[in-house]
Amino acid sequence: MIDLHTHSLLSDGELTPAELVRRFEVAGYRALAITDHGDQSTIDLIIPRVAAFCAEVNRQGGIRAIPGIELTHLPPQSIPPLVSKSRELGAKLVVVHGETIVEPVAPGTNRAAIEACADILAHPGLITEEEVFLAKERSVYLELTSRKGHSLTNGHVAHLARKTGAALVLNSDAHAPGDIWPAARLREIALGAGVTESDFQTMMNNAESIVERCLTSKK
Numbered sequence: 055m056i057d058l059h060t061h062s063l064l065s066d067g068e069l070t071p072a073e074l075v076r077r078f079e080v081a082g083y084r085a086l087a088i089t090d091h092g093d094q095s096t097i098d099l100i101i102p103r104v105a106a107f108c109a110e111v112n113r114q115g116g117i118r119a120i121p122g123i124e125l126t127h128l129p130p131q132s133i134p135p136l137v138s139k140s141r142e143l144g145a146k147l148v149v150v151h152g153e154t155i156v157e158p159v160a161p162g163t164n165r166a167a168i169e170a171c172a173d174i175l176a177h178p179g180l181i182t183e184e185e186v187f188l189a190k191e192r193s194v195y196l197e198l199t200s201r202k203g204h205s206l207t208n209g210h211v212a213h214l215a216r217k218t219g220a221a222l223v224l225n226s227d228a229h230a231p232g233d234i235w236p237a238a239r240l241r242e243i244a245l246g247a248g249v250t251e252s253d254f255q256t257m258m259n260n261a262e263s264i265v266e267r268c269l270t271s272k273k
């Protein structure tokens with residue numbers, strides 16, 4: 055199992071990066087990305103620290119850790135420069151906090167994240183079909199999530215991804231130990247959103263490809 059969207063106490067998660075990694079490892083995961091919330095004021099604090107920490111974890115063997123960031127509640131026009139800046143600072147995976155229906159995320163965030171070629175657009179809420187098609191064209195993964203609240207629109211996202219052929223990933227958006235799910239529950243969440251068994255397998259394979267790319271990329 056792989057989880058590409060998790061939080062530590064470097065933003066609003068409950069666990070240190072070390073405990074987060076340990077708990078995912080014990081739960082049977084082979085890789086996770088640490089993607090704390092960041093904005094203009096914090097990405098330079100968070101990303102280099104997480105990158106150094108993940109490099110140390112990866113030298114030890116066992117679970118693989120990917121340094122990431124979740125650009126959160128930015129004005130849409132700030133998203134493209136901060137996606138670039140995050141990569142320069144060492145983020146191997148750039149997630150953008152999409153237009154979930156349970157928070158006042160700025161309209162235009164989904165489109166800006168896709169146009170900026172973020173790696174994953176998280177919980178994109180009532181994303182439009184045109185934006186989903188653009189995500190497919192730009193190779194931006196759309197997220198289904200097990201996170202309470204954000205998960206309310208999983209069915210909508212899954213439906214449009216299936217219709218257009220856009221690629222999906224399934225993440226926990228874990229903030230605490232109780233958010234780390236077993237494989238059987240993740241499958242149930244995907245099927246509950248209307249994803250077929252074969253598309254669920256594709257989602258798992260998508261996560262494998264992302265991890266492979268992150269771990270082998272030089273920059």
Ligand SMILES: [Zn+2]
Pocket residue numbers: 124150151152176177227
């Ligand atoms: Zn988010």
Ligand SMILES: [Zn+2]
Pocket residue numbers: 059060061124176227
């Ligand atoms: Zn998150």
